[in-house]
Amino acid sequence: MTTGPGSEGLPASGRFREECGIVGIWDHPEAARLAYLGLYALQHRGQEAAGIVSARPDRGGLVAQVGVGHVADVFDRERLDALPGRAAVGHTRYSTAGESGRRNIQPIRIECKFGHIAVCHNGNLVNAHILRHELVDRGSIFRTTSDTEVLVHLFAKSGQTDELEAVAEAVRQAQGAFSLLFLTEDALYAVRDPRGFRPLLLGRVGDGYVVCSETCALDLVDGTYVREIAPGELLRIDRDGVRSIQVFEEAPVSQCIFEHVYFSRPDSRVFGRHVYRTRIRLGRALAQHTGIDADVVVPVPDSGLIAALGYHQESGIPLELGLIRNHYVGRTFIEPRQSIRNFGVRVKLNPVPSILRGRRVILIDDSIVRGTTSRKLVQLARNAGAAEVHFRVSSPPTTGPCYYGIDTPLRSELIASSQSVEDIRAYIGADSLAYLPLEALMDSVGEEQDRYCAACFSGNYPLAVPEAETARTLFAKDRR
Amino acid sequence: MTTGPGSEGLPASGRFREECGIVGIWDHPEAARLAYLGLYALQHRGQEAAGIVSARPDRGGLVAQVGVGHVADVFDRERLDALPGRAAVGHTRYSTAGESGRRNIQPIRIECKFGHIAVCHNGNLVNAHILRHELVDRGSIFRTTSDTEVLVHLFAKSGQTDELEAVAEAVRQAQGAFSLLFLTEDALYAVRDPRGFRPLLLGRVGDGYVVCSETCALDLVDGTYVREIAPGELLRIDRDGVRSIQVFEEAPVSQCIFEHVYFSRPDSRVFGRHVYRTRIRLGRALAQHTGIDADVVVPVPDSGLIAALGYHQESGIPLELGLIRNHYVGRTFIEPRQSIRNFGVRVKLNPVPSILRGRRVILIDDSIVRGTTSRKLVQLARNAGAAEVHFRVSSPPTTGPCYYGIDTPLRSELIASSQSVEDIRAYIGADSLAYLPLEALMDSVGEEQDRYCAACFSGNYPLAVPEAETARTLFAKDRR
């Protein structure tokens, strides 16, 4: 059973794009191979590029291997063998199009007064633009358009002489969402921003340590879970073990609720919670709040699968897999010139007419972004003979973009930013449409719900983003 | 939701390998592109190589594009544009390893006294060895090791002067399982062996025709279903339309039951039956015949998914997706030297501990081949904390290989060929193991059950295969 992001292969029109996955290994004889496996398990967090940097044991320095594509394509035995040492960090990401893509691949590896250092970053700084301008004015040069390079400069320019202090000074200047790994020749640093937007956790493997975004990375390397890295915590892992430092003033916690709704793998724990269970709860709550009489519950694979199972469990309406996903979706796909109706969706999904024909169908998905894909799904179901199509969404309407590390479309592209639920229903052509209420979503994460950010649903942004919208366009000229 | 063959990517140890998918298009302005889409939809029938031959309209002759890999990788816009004309045939297949692989890619295209011809073949001749020896003695030369080349020689050597008669004469000499397409400059021929082992159906697209293995290929090109091509039927499709000829003496029909158990896509119809519905029935029957008290039904993704849903529907035991599949499985995968327990399975599947822990689990799969994968799955579930693991199989024990077009392991590798159910249970480490009884399997296809071959389960081979076991080794020296 596969769940998690459904956008492998074809351009994910109408989907959120992914963010990033990071992994660090400390003190293991096959550090780079474990980082590789960890990235592989985190592949759903970014399928466009991957990189690993390892610390060379005897000769000093850091070695990098990076490339465009899936983790399993970027790395082969030879490239992994070229990454010696007992420590490594890895990164998997989505790619901006064009020639800047290769330059932006992480980890970023540089040399500065503290020696060689490699940095991996999951998140988005809200003051990157300001920091960048200040740095440039002081003579810094930038080779990429990423926020991460800003952090690297802050570290290199630090007035501190102690490496740990310099890391602390650098991250203290950053505002926004960040889970970060720094690898030097002597230590692995891991840090989460004070609000803890993005996940990061600590585990053990053999006698060494793992730091990674989700527990699924830990599972694949046969590691054991230790604990979440706390919001605002900075860890230094070196030959003397793990040291924890609080480098930020305390702040309210704002963990990303969307990790539970869509991003994380269902077999993972994030922010200490089981994703699978949370999604079942979302589906059950959806049945409670938006219940309707129907013949069959059909998930949109794979994003709506577990919520649909919860809906079925709560409602008692039979679950059927009425939309079948094609596993072999390639990166590009050639359509006939004389185009085929709903081609983009058909290439990925095929309805099972014997299930849908004459039935009142409840289609379940995790969210609606632009509405275009949902519209095609409703048409597919109707063409397959569905008597009624009721669309249910296991989260509230997505009314605003994310400024904290998720690459969402512009606000104007989010259908729920400007359209009423009834308008959206009419657009996608469903007989009815209902979303999970916000309170029900927050209930799904239990008592800790005030530790979550749901700004994309509520508009209640926990961190001011005065320049966020424009920051993106500063280097837009550098993108093709 | 994806179902069908689960062996994309990693070597499918313990799995049946796939057979082939074929598609023919007649009289459509974008014949090659439709063939490409058809192959894409049939990708689950063979992921290792693909080819398309089109008939060049004005200049005569046939044009070929073939390659190793997935359909979406073999063909790009340029290669499709190099396939002009209003008629095309395509083939997707598994590949034998090594250098003979490329030569064996279909369609086979040759020139003979009837002009240019291309042939696609799904199946296995039981008298290929004899025919080949006769042909070689008479001075024929062979460039491949495939049965298909035998058919091509029979056609070229025919004493007939009429093309249709020559096709009929050629196929009449063949014994065994074959669904075949012949494309010449003037016509498309489609033929099924008299027992109809392998599927083949006729559809329409625009003003033209489609012939393909499963309806899912028809769906993707927005075609409409016309009818199955009957066992023993030869169709000639040309500018005058479709002509049907019975070229064989009537014989009992022996359609492959395993298409319903595993091969075909659940959204397809094969042999005129809905695969999805049949699999639900298999799951329900499995619950009726092998029911046991447990807390949760968990499918082995994706092969056991729909049967598990049926089991759940019949038993009322909750369905949970306790094994999560990794979508991004690459072709090769590098394991650490210090190897990880059950690595091969873990790379593909990850258990959801919050679902399995402390539960009595019913694991459902479609079949057990060697038993090695099933054993690892049971271990994964136990390691994730399952209190009990009951393995249920939605078909009977696989006791014999297939000689009719499915590339099964040798009999000695089939665990059920020599081990009792209790022995197998002990080997895979389950608390209990049960298979679907043969009668229940046959019931699942209803009144037509006497038109099916279940030899791999029953040992009751409908067609003598005196030389089948040895035929394979004749050219084994040509395989690396």
Place this chain on the structure above:
Amino acid sequence: MTTGPGSEGLPASGRFREECGIVGIWDHPEAARLAYLGLYALQHRGQEAAGIVSARPDRGGLVAQVGVGHVADVFDRERLDALPGRAAVGHTRYSTAGESGRRNIQPIRIECKFGHIAVCHNGNLVNAHILRHELVDRGSIFRTTSDTEVLVHLFAKSGQTDELEAVAEAVRQAQGAFSLLFLTEDALYAVRDPRGFRPLLLGRVGDGYVVCSETCALDLVDGTYVREIAPGELLRIDRDGVRSIQVFEEAPVSQCIFEHVYFSRPDSRVFGRHVYRTRIRLGRALAQHTGIDADVVVPVPDSGLIAALGYHQESGIPLELGLIRNHYVGRTFIEPRQSIRNFGVRVKLNPVPSILRGRRVILIDDSIVRGTTSRKLVQLARNAGAAEVHFRVSSPPTTGPCYYGIDTPLRSELIASSQSVEDIRAYIGADSLAYLPLEALMDSVGEEQDRYCAACFSGNYPLAVPEAETARTLFAKDRR
């Protein structure tokens, strides 16, 4: 110093295309590697595709590795390691464009009643068309458009039971130019047509044997020269050594004079003569017959280089390398849209103005085919300031195509087929133009001159080619 064909890289407009190089190794522990080196040394005879077949020692059968491109690109260590055994044959060739290219790569390897056999062919049959039609009528199938496949069929269809007799019977039916290698599991056969159009020689390496087109292949593998294989001779090399048979009725010998003029490498011996020495003689004779007062002799690199040296030696006029060749010419080359004068030639050659300016220049090349390149060369020299440009050609006017194994342009494309020397001079824009007289060319090969074919210069075709012009177009529809 490089000489020989100058057409590496850019399309050799105005140049003859190459023919083929073949090599056979018998009884050497690294047979495939020696074949590879031999092909590498023969690369100038065909740069578009290469293949090697080796005989597998213990397991029987023949193994092939073939590919499109230069020898050094087609083969890597892995592919060579996949070619075990103590015997091998290899082939390098020019490629016809398009999709038929891959199929036509040699060696052709098939299975027939004599077992596995691989065939390499240098030459062109004049009765291929007739033989092919007869074979097709009798039920043979053809997968390629090459003459070689005809020979393979003749061998497979032979009524003989002895392998050697079958080879003899097959080649006896062929008419035209052919130097052939047959490799079976037990023997290596080498044969030259009775007129001996194309070269083939025998050498030793270690305890084993080498058969190859030119001695340069022998030199690279550190082999020793034994003798030419005689026109009409068939050799069988097996564990009992070398057996020689005359299988043809005696015929006048017609060795290709153009091997000396252009094709063969200057460091080779072909037909028992030193190429370098012959080319020096051509240059000297050119000075004697076409001498003119001038300041400097400048070769067209590399095809005119050695003849220019001979011209200089005879005339005493200083030699200067006034046209410099670019070594790094790629396969394709992107011209600006706003095109550059004489771009195609400039990318390959650059004049040295300090040599040419104000000088009376004698440009020397081996031949003029279409005249377009010569025209550009004259322009380049003039633009660089040459006071006079006298063009001298070290062979007679090329008035007719070759039907014996060289892929010449059509007769209508040969400028000398329809234009007088004066017309050609005017077209290329030279101050004077002169060719080497035919008698002087023939003198260059000494007493054996009646054993040479000079049909492309004389129009005196030694073998009737009733169907040669049309034979080429039979399968033209199969070429793009």
Place this chain on the structure above:
Amino acid sequence: MTTGPGSEGLPASGRFREECGIVGIWDHPEAARLAYLGLYALQHRGQEAAGIVSARPDRGGLVAQVGVGHVADVFDRERLDALPGRAAVGHTRYSTAGESGRRNIQPIRIECKFGHIAVCHNGNLVNAHILRHELVDRGSIFRTTSDTEVLVHLFAKSGQTDELEAVAEAVRQAQGAFSLLFLTEDALYAVRDPRGFRPLLLGRVGDGYVVCSETCALDLVDGTYVREIAPGELLRIDRDGVRSIQVFEEAPVSQCIFEHVYFSRPDSRVFGRHVYRTRIRLGRALAQHTGIDADVVVPVPDSGLIAALGYHQESGIPLELGLIRNHYVGRTFIEPRQSIRNFGVRVKLNPVPSILRGRRVILIDDSIVRGTTSRKLVQLARNAGAAEVHFRVSSPPTTGPCYYGIDTPLRSELIASSQSVEDIRAYIGADSLAYLPLEALMDSVGEEQDRYCAACFSGNYPLAVPEAETARTLFAKDRR
């Protein structure tokens, strides 16, 4: 005729490695394509990597395309089309092995307070190490190991507000050998160090400008020569035309004599002199100073070709091309396990026995580095039957490495650094060995001889290099 660096393909053991070629285009509608052609013509200056950056006209910013390999392989139509704009700079270079290779590819493109800038560099700073340390201490970060990045930092950190002033300030801090191009959105800068070690010249193409290393780049784009850029001169080319500034204090000029001996293409002018003519003079002088009675003068292709022609002209001893170069040398070449004598050289060169046998041979090359190749050449000639082999070198013994932009072996690897001429003669096995005297070399460049650096021959280094030997090893740990 090809001359210049002979090391295409196989590792140039015993050869100097190349340096770099640079080209800039200003105000031409196809700037990137002209830069590509220019790089192609300069391919002999660095065959391992190439890159082009163009200035995007309307949208601002700079666009880059870089890659590993020959220019013709790195760029295709698509990549050139992705480089819009009327200005571009390009770079071709040798590559250090391993993973740092890709990062070091030029042009370097960054963003700083002056906006986007791209830099190309030919040369070597002698104070790079010191500058780098200072920059790192002040918080700069380095992503590569190249001197060029130092220059970029100096520019970005400049206290100047005017871009031109900042360029001037940056280059004034640099000591050593550098010919540099800076491309910004508004201007193209070109600068030569005050001693003018490396060449750089100005030309026109259409209404625009070209700056490049040698005139051969100008020739290919059909440009016209304007003048050398003077040592110590900084040019700013912008919409107002060309402005020239002297930014350095006057210094003695030290142009690299080795450009004439070996590096530059013979059809080029460098430092205002014709390379071809200079090499002829070297050969003539070699005959005058080291003349010996012999039968034939044979060049080592292609490095000794023109000097050999000069030697022949002066001495009257016949020139023969007794060593034939193989044009199709691949990048890697697989030797048999049972290795072949002198394999490395044989793959590249083949002797012509009919020329060498029984003759007293004078072999001519431009230089001897390690002596290993020369030794093999002498053996080849002897094995081909030469009666005597006299080795003549058209430059003095190479006794010291270059610190000014040529990647020479370590001093200890230069055979002439520790061995007498007689010792070297004995090592290479020649009957006699003689070098061109230093004075004769300097005479070859005429009256301007005091404007040349011949430190690699004389040990007279014009610029102190206190740290040069160690600077190279600073980042050696970053090289594999």
